[in-house]
Amino acid sequence: MxxxxxxxxxxxxxxxxxxxxxxxxxxxxxxxxxxxxxxxxxxxxxxxxxxxxxxxxxxxxxxxxxxxxxxxxxxxxxWKSGPSIFPEDPCARARARFLAKFMDEKCYPDIWKIGGSKGEEEREKAIEEATEHLVTLENELRGKKFFGGDEIGLVDITANTIALWLVVVLEMVGIKFLLKDKFPVIDEWINNYLDNSIVRETLPVRQDLLAYCRSVFQCSN
Structure with missing residues (x-):
């Protein structure tokens, strides 16, 4: 094929x-x-x-x-060319699948809640819920360059929601320093991830995504 x-x-x-x-x-x-x-x-x-x-x-x-x-x-x-996306070890593969699912079912919905929240109380609750998930990811990353070790893999690719979309939403609501102040390991991972040439050339331009999110959430509020 x-x-x-x-x-x-x-x-x-x-x-x-x-x-x-x-x-x-x-x-x-x-x-x-x-x-x-x-x-x-x-x-x-x-x-x-x-x-x-x-x-x-x-x-x-x-x-x-x-x-x-x-x-x-x-x-x-x-396609067997290029690096493996999924770990070879069955236990590591299962863990990667679990974390990828965690990104989709927990992290991403709560990121979107922060942007779409109405009022200070609702926003604070959304930030609190998202912060709990970030604690999990911070602990998972501790001592590693990427979620799978030294190379980008499944969880890192899935976590682009954290690397860019969360960062943009936090900037949009005026708390863009949350990650650097409270989650230094995640902040370092973001820098390493975005430093990859493929990731950097593929993800949207930050300012374009920020403008897009502002238009989406303005319409929903």
């Missing part, structure tokens, strides 16, 4: 889409990218992800794979 048969349906401001792009680039896979407008979803998106109608969707030889964590596993198993 040639790399030329790979297409990604995504959204530039979606951390889930960006996960897949990072993984494809890490593996050296050539792909076509199609930007989706989620307010006017394309027939292609509706055809290939009729259940959730969401991005990202990876098309490989015309076959769709949906949900970012599922796509990351597919990429790792399909």
């Amino acid at each position: 040639g790399d030329q048969e790979v297409k990604l349906l995504g959204v530039w401001a979606s951390p889930f889409s960006k996960r897949v792009e990072i993984a494809l680039k890490m593996k050296g896979v050539s792909y076509e990218y199609a930007e989706e407008d989620l307010s006017n979803k394309s027939p292609e998106l509706l055809k290939y992800n009729p259940v959730h109608k969401k991005v990202p969707v990876l098309l490989h030889s015309g076959r769709p794979i949906c949900e970012s964590l599922v796509i990351l596993e597919y990429i790792d198993e399909t």
Whole structure:
């Protein structure tokens, strides 16, 4: 199956889409990218992800794979070139899956709550909940450069929600120094992660994402 048969349906401001792009680039896979407008979803998106109608969707030889964590596993198993995304050790692999799920089910929703909160009390509660999750991640990272050790892997790719989206939301609500002041290990990980050339060229420009988030949350409030 040639790399030329790979297409990604995504959204530039979606951390889930960006996960897949990072993984494809890490593996050296050539792909076509199609930007989706989620307010006017394309027939292609509706055809290939009729259940959730969401991005990202990876098309490989015309076959769709949906949900970012599922796509990351597919990429790792399909293309052996480049670094492994999932750990080889079964115990480490299970731990990585657990943390990736933790990012999606706990961390990301609470990040979004901070931006979308109405009033000081609701925002403080959202920040408190997010902070509890950051304590877990701080302890997980302690003594390591990346979540998996010395190289970027599944949890790091999944945690781009922390590396950029959380940082942007905190800046938007006026507490951008929270991470540096309270979570120095996570702050150092962010610096190491964003220093990677593939990550740096793939994630959105911070100011563009900040403007996007302001427009989204202004509409929702």
